[in-house]
Amino acid sequence: MNLSFGRRDRNNQEMDSSLTASLLLLSVVFMQFVSAAGPITITVKAEPGQKVTLPCEDPDQRKILFAEWKRTDLGSKYVLLYRDNGIATDGQHPSYKDRVELIVYQLTFGDASLILKNVTITDSGTYECRVLIENSGIKVISTANLDVLPPDPFPVWAIVLLVLLVLLVLALVAAAGVSFYFWRRWKPGESLERCYP
Structure with missing residues (x-):
């Protein structure tokens, strides 16, 4: 009679459960790594007069309480600021007045993408999106390089x-x-x- 047969089953069961626990731990670490990754950088190309959307989305789709879009070369002036459940206009750079907007109800789902209307060549630059997410701190989650180029004179x-x-x-x-x-x-x-x- 082979008594070691029962022992092997128990060892196999222990290995299966430790393998499952290891895979679960590995997937949790991987998800933390993905969600803790730095800001996403994207390049958006446009022609003068077009409307563009610069994306800014929380990968975990948590509610955004505060959102600030800045162009890195404008100094202290911002492109758009959302705070206290509304868009603030004090401190906004004058060239963006009445040309930028957010889809406010999307903030609940972690989306603070900027809509920039009637782009001009002078709008070209690097834009950063900083947000305050519910149960989290302020962080940059998106960087967008906007290239506004004149259309080809003749296709x-x-x-x-x-x-x-x-x-x-x-x-x-x-x-x-x-x-x-x-x-x-x-x-x-x-x-x-x-x-x-």
């Missing part, structure tokens, strides 16, 4: 289309010229012998 497809149109017109003019030449040379009712004696 490539339009140049190709224009060249094809010019070639078509030239071909039609050449065909009309050749047709007119032959029509004048061989008038209707005349024989070819008269043209070539």
Whole structure:
């Protein structure tokens, strides 16, 4: 009779439970690492006159109580400040007045993305989103590099289309010229012998 068989089952069960506990601990550490990661950096490209959204989202989707968007080269002036359940206008940089907004109800779900309307080339720069999250401190959770570039003066497809149109017109003019030449040379009712004696 083999008595070690029962011992192996118990050892296997202990290994299974310790493996499960190890995997659980590893997943908790991994989730803490992911949520504690630094701010997300994103690049947004736009053309003058467009409306852009600069993202700022808490990965844990916790309620945001305070949000501040700043452009790193503007000094103490801010782009947008949300505090005390409203958007503050004192201290806002004048070039952003009436051009920026948040979707306020999204703050409850951890989203403080900035909507910037009618962008100009001077809006290009690096923007930081700092937030105060419920049961947490103030932290930067997003950095956005905004590149506002003028549109191409003439798109490539339009140049190709224009060249094809010019070639078509030239071909039609050449065909009309050749047709007119032959029509004048061989008038209707005349024989070819008269043209070539």
